[in-house]
Amino acid sequence: MDATLKPCPVCGSQAELKEAHYLESERPYSYVHCTNEACTLNHNAPHFSNSTEAKNDQDAITAWNQRLETPALHH
Ligand SMILES: [Zn+2]
Numbered sequence: 001m002d003a004t005l006k007p008c009p010v011c012g013s014q015a016e017l018k019e020a021h022y023l024e025s026e027r028p029y030s031y032v033h034c035t036n037e038a039c040t041l042n043h044n045a046p047h048f049s050n051s052t053e054a055k056n057d058q059d060a061i062t063a064w065n066q067r068l069e070t071p072a073l074h075h
Helices: 055-064
Strands: 014-022 028-034
Touching: 014 055, 028 055
Parallel strands: none
Antiparallel strands: 014 028
């Protein structure tokens, strides 16, 4: 798996892959966000939860590196 993350497209800070679970369902999701807390992409990261954790990771990384405009989901 290619886990190389491009720097944040907004501020150029380092990006970080995170894994978590939805509290209600324990369904795993992954997201990539900017590590700069002042950046809009620090809090506005889309969640990827449609597959296994490994696939979610890959989807999140791919989306970040392609800078896809995916609306953030809040559950
Ligand atoms: Zn940023």
